[in-house]
Amino acid sequence: MALDEDDKTATGAPDRIEDAFQLILENCPVPVVAARISDGAVLYQTPAMAAMLRLAPGDPPLKVEDFAIDRDERAECLRLIREHGSVDDFRMHFRRSDGSRFVGSMSARFVEIGGETVIVSNLIDLTTAFEREAEFRRVNETLEDAIEALDDGFVLYDANDRLVTCNSRYREFHSDSADLLVPGAHWPEVTRIRAERGFFVDAIGRVDEWMAEQMGQRGIALREEFPSKEGRWFEYSHRPTRQGGFVSVWNEITERKQMELALRQREEHFRSIVEGHPLPVWMVDLATSEILYESPSAAELFGRAWPSDQRAYTVDHFVDPADRDRLIAELRKSGELYDVELRVRKVDGTVFWASLNDRIIEYEGREVSILSFIDLTARRETAAEAARQREILHQSEKLSALGELLSSVAHELNNPLSVLIGQAVMLQEHASDPDTAVRAEKIGTAADRCARIVKTFLAMARQTSEETAPVDVNVLIEQALEFAAYSLRTTGVDITLRLADDLPVVYANEDQLVQTFTNLIVNAEQALRGTEGPRTLEITTAAVDDGEGVSITFADNGPGIPEEARSRIFEPLFTTKQAGVGTGLGLALCHRIIEGHGGSIELERTDRPGATFTIRLSRDGARSRTAEDEAPHPEQSGAGLRILVIDDEADVGSLIADCLEMDGHTVDVEQSARGALERLKHRHYDVVLSDMRMPELDGVSFYDILKDTNPAQARSLAFITGDTLSRRVSEFLATTDSPYIEKPFMPDDVRELVNRVMSRKNV
Known part of the structure; x- marks a missing residue:
């Protein structure tokens, strides 16, 4: 607020300006204190300082050592001020009047008052800042753990093509170049060396030309697959980042959203008590919204030159003008506002989120507010990224739960469906009455449709299609x-x-x-x-x-x-x-x-x-082995085999036995794996057909015991299971060479399983 010379003479402008600065100091939200160097006596403290130290009216005058409790820290602070003329963001330990302690940031200067050296300081309680830093570190650690936990290879390069990070899965995929994958490694150099080593088949004999192609795709989002020199195929997605770098995700065909590094907001240093105040401060006439005073940091925040003789108004900086009226109403009601988040606008029109602290005072008969701002851009971006990561984890948990649900449903339905289908087929095969055979065929067709629906649910859980x-x-x-x-x-x-x-x-x-x-x-x-x-x-x-x-x-x-x-x-x-x-x-x-x-x-x-x-x-998106591609079925085994069937569902065991006995085999049925082990101690069987999920002892444990105690009999073992979705069963079936079929099954499926066991034993 500028006054010409005549105005100053007529109105006593110097006193008014002094009063204005006095009001600003008294109502400044940031604690300020002035103390004598000679004896440490506090000469002046703002109400905000008294509030921070929890001083009550009438408390005895303070000395610096009363609240700045570490002598070495005080000495170091004075040394820095004497050496550099000032100190900013100096971390010290402080004590309040009630004995509680905290770490604060102090900015200070020497001034001469009445021939004595006085230190003028402002203080910020860093407790909240430390909590935010701890939360930020926790989020970063969560992100790093999530990246490392990925089943896919992940690598991130910055805008200068320098390696930022990659996970162990990525290093595993690139074991031939693990010596190159260090933070700061230059992507073009790493890529060229790997090409010269022959990792990229397409680059062999044309490294320079191939490198030019790769550099041309530097900023393009793409997904490709290619073979390595060992004959392994890799599929990877490549996408640019907002910072100008790029992310590559290997062995992954689903979309991967870009990972961002959240930037911490730097605290502005305090440079003076008023003009050098580190926080953006306005002094505003509530009636007209005119900005009566604007600190240099506030002018910088909103993109305005400082100092300026041009009038400025807060209403020009509120994205929603209704926010101003609402805040004034709340301010008049409570007298002060803390950490109110709203959108504000810079001079050039840029919109950002800010945290506003406000206090109402009376100045020259007018309602005036003292406002300070904090830019929330980085904090909100960090919160948004953390929320996005939580949502990703949430979706992963939902998919896992769905898989477990489908596994349980399939197991419960497969046993009765197996009985229904098998009995219908056998009834159709052996019915002497044509009408009965037709009815059996209809029952079998309906049951088979139910079985296909169950398999469709299982395919959903596996995220793969069945035979096509x-x-x-x-x-x-x-x-x-x-x-x-x-x-x-x-x-x-x-x-x-x-x-x-x-x-x-x-x-x-x-x-x-x-x-x-x-x-x-x-x-x-x-x-x-x-x-x-x-x-x-x-x-x-x-x-x-x-x-x-x-x-x-x-x-x-x-x-x-x-x-x-x-x-x-x-x-x-x-x-x-x-x-x-x-x-x-x-x-x-x-x-x-x-x-x-x-x-x-x-x-x-x-x-x-x-x-x-x-x-x-x-056309060929889900092509699998068709009938003409498959190996011929083994020839039908002759009748007269001794077969042991193990299934905790009596109806399923009886169905399998009926099916095999019709082919002339001798069949014994057990409803538990332990009973089967006891029987196998006294009798050898040509074929052993076992369920996978059974109480007390399941199919995997049964196989392990049999392999240790009776290896020859273990070669005769095959499985009829309705549980191929659980990890334990799927990994077992993938690693063992025991043949198996899935429930629900047809009688011919059981016969072919027996043939496969006999063919396997004869190899």
Whole structure:
């Protein structure tokens, strides 16, 4: 606030300015103290200082040693001031009047008053800052642990192509160049050396040309796969970071969001009591919103030159003008505000979040507030990143829980389904009455469909597709429409089919694709129930990628997906439907199935109302061994084998025994692994068929015991299991050479399993 010479003479401007500075000091939120050097006596302290030290009116005058309790720290502070003229952000230990202690940051200067040297200091309690630093370190450690815990290789380079970090999985993938993978390593140099060592097959004989290609892709997001010199194939994704560096994730085809390093906000140093105040400070007329005084740090924060004779107003810096009126009302009610977060605007229009502290005073008959600001940009970015990481961990936990649920459901259903299917097939095979055979065939067909649904759920949990074969997508869509025909008809949904005639066949699991199409059709029908007027569902197929792929689009004219839910619709257990209508598994199942087929499913953004889902499948995206690729089945073993069946479900054990006895074999049945071990002490069996999940002693433990006590009999062991999803069982089956089949099974599956055991023993 500037005054011309006439105004100063007429109004006593020097006194008014002195009063203004006195008011500023008395109401400054930051503690300030002035003490004599000669004896340490405190000559002046602001109310904020008294509040920080918890002094009460009438307490005896302080000396510096009363609150600055460490003599060596006091001596070092005085030495630095004498040597440099000032000290900023000097850490000291302090004591309050009630005996409690804290660490603070002090900035101080010498001034001469009445011929004596006085030290003027301001003090900040660093307790909250230390807590924030501890929280920041915890978040960083959590991020580092999360990166190290990844099953995939992870590496991060900075904007200067310098290695920042990589995890042990990444080093394992790059064991040939582990000596190069140190922090600060230059990416072009590391890449060139690895190319010269022959790791990249495409670079052999053309290192310079290959390096030019890699540098050309430096800032491009991409995903590629390539072979190494050992013949191993790697798939990696490469994406640029906001800081100009890039992240590579190896052996991973799903999207990996970029990791950011959170930057800590540096504390501004205090340079003087008023003009040198480190925190941005305003003195504002509440009636007019005019900024009567602005500290240099405040001018710098808001992008304004300091000092300035131009008037400035707070209303120009509030993004939402209503914030000013609300804050003034709260300020008049309570007299002060602390740590109020709001959006403010700089002179150039840049918007950022700030924390505001405010106190109301009276100055020259006007309501005036003293404000200070803290820029919250870095803190909010850190909090957002921490929240993102928590959400990633949360989704991982949900997927793990879903896998456990599917494993339990499959195990409970597979045993009764095995009995139902097996008995139906045997009834059909041996029925003398044609009508009975037909009924048995229908029962078996329905039960087999239930079994395929269970396998589809298991495939979802594994995120892989089962055996695949060439399929016509148009035919599968028509099958799905047949399944949903009744609900579509009762809801009054008009179906429009635009099915291309030139679709290529795709390798896929027919049951899983029908399940996916049916789910999308049923979802559309449920969404259309509340739609007034015509209700339509349009299904379109088309050949894409020069005939190498197929796209399938499901578009309805319902209410659509809310914007806030679009990013979560494929999450397991998330649903926008009412309680009792949706489980949150349908779209998650569709997503898993399509990804397991090497394809994609997306919720499109269109100008039309309703929801539009598009599926893309490549011809060979889920190609597996077909019948003509498989090795020929072993020849049928002759009758007369002695076979032991172990299953804790009596009906399942009886079914297997009935099936094998019809082929002329002698079969004994045990309902526990311990009973089987006791029986095997006295009798040798040509084939032993065991369940995997049994009480007291499971199939894995049974195999281990048998291998140690009777190795020859262990060669005759095979498994019939409904639990291949748990890690213990899946790892066991992957490492042992014992043959197995999954429940539910057909009688022919059991016969072939016996043949495989006998062929294995004869090798």
